[in-house]
Amino acid sequence: MMIPEASTVVHARAPGKINVFLKVGSLQDDGYHELATAFQAVSLYEDVWAYPADDFSVEFSGSIDTSDLVTDGSNLAIKAARALARKTGFRGGVRLVISKNVPIAGGMGGGSADAAATLLACDALWGTAVSKEELLAIAATLGADVPFAFMGGTAIGTGRGDQLSPALAKGQFHWVLALADFGLSTPGVYAELDRHRDRHAQDIFPAIMQPSVDAHVLQALRAGEPAMLAETLSNDLQAPALHLAPGLARVLELGEENGALAGILSGSGPTVAFLVADTDSALELQVALSALRIHAVRATGPVHGARLIHDA
Structure with missing residues (x-):
């Protein structure tokens, strides 16, 4: 995974996620909730290129509007790079260029994917040779979804979602994602x-x-049966998110009226994930939603977590 000496650029990629199940515990005295969730990494990716630099900076491109994203030290990718530098004693910096394809504030962990890919890219760029276990430990300090973006596949998350155990998932599941043109604040939905x-x-x-x-x-998940999984999709955050954004209820109805086995809000929303039977069903639903002026993309899961990409 690691390379022994610094390069001129390193490219890493990490996936977005869908919570196929999310149960939220009662509010605790510290203001947080215990979670039990089943994550699935899907084929909507964030790409991070890391270049040598004296300080830390980030810039964005990609298929979605990034004009509202912060680029200062509060950005999660910058936090990830600085956390790795502190851990290893690295004294330089990095220039991060991120191509975003996962919706912003969409409940799919796009910022967490940025952070996971940044950890991997910076470790390779700087030649710091940190073990996977240590990178996961750093990831856990950055946010509940970051370790899963690093790990990928299908997993059960407990605690605040960051205590992960792999889950067996047979075959491939097909999803159609209805992307909103607005975001929802995760703390606001909780x-x-x-x-x-x-x-x-x-x-x-x-x-x-x-x-x-x-x-x-x-x-x-073990059976690899989408019809079985459709009957078990559940998200405690869906009702409060629909209360904040009532129009999402109609999106859910339209997806199920046009062939989806089931629909669910991903995480805290507002992305709606529709589970379908196969590739043909995914294409038909994407076309139907697009005709209704809903921005829809297809994805499959599970997919690998953060990994280095060797550009030709």
Whole structure:
């Protein structure tokens, strides 16, 4: 994985993710929630090129509007590079060029993918030869989704989503992603979940402190059966996100009316992920949603996590 000496440029790639299952525990005293989630990495990627530099900088390109992204030290990719430099004692910097294809604030972990790919690229660029386990430990300090973007595949996440264990997933699942032209704040959606639970305290079971992933989800993934998985898709953040962005309910309806086995909000939204039976069904649904002026892209999963790309 590592190269022994510095290069002029290193290219790394990391995937976005879909939460096929997300159970959120009750609000804890520290303001956080315990999670139980099933992640699947999908074939919508962030590409990071790392160039030698004396300081740390980042710039963006790609298929989506990046004009609102921060490029200062608060950017997660810059944080990742600086964390690796601190860990290894590296005294230089890096110029990061990121091609973004995962929706921004879309619930698919695009910023986390940037951070994971940055760790891998900087380690190779600087020749710091950090082990995979150490890179994962750094990733866990950067955010709950960063370790999964590094690992990829299919995994169960507990704690705050950063305590990962690989999950067996047979075959390939086909997804059509309906991309919104706006973002949703993850903390804002969690806050709305807490309000939602308070409003409906008489009608819903109280949240438990430490949730777990439904065994039927694991069975469906192991079987590689999209129809089985469709019956188990679940996301506790979907109701509060729909309360904040009611138009997403119609998007979910349109997808299921046009052939999706099921639809689910990915993470905190607003990206809607539709599970379909096969490649042909994915293409038909993408065309149908596009005709309804919904920006839709196809993806498959699971795919590999962060890895180096050797450009020709």
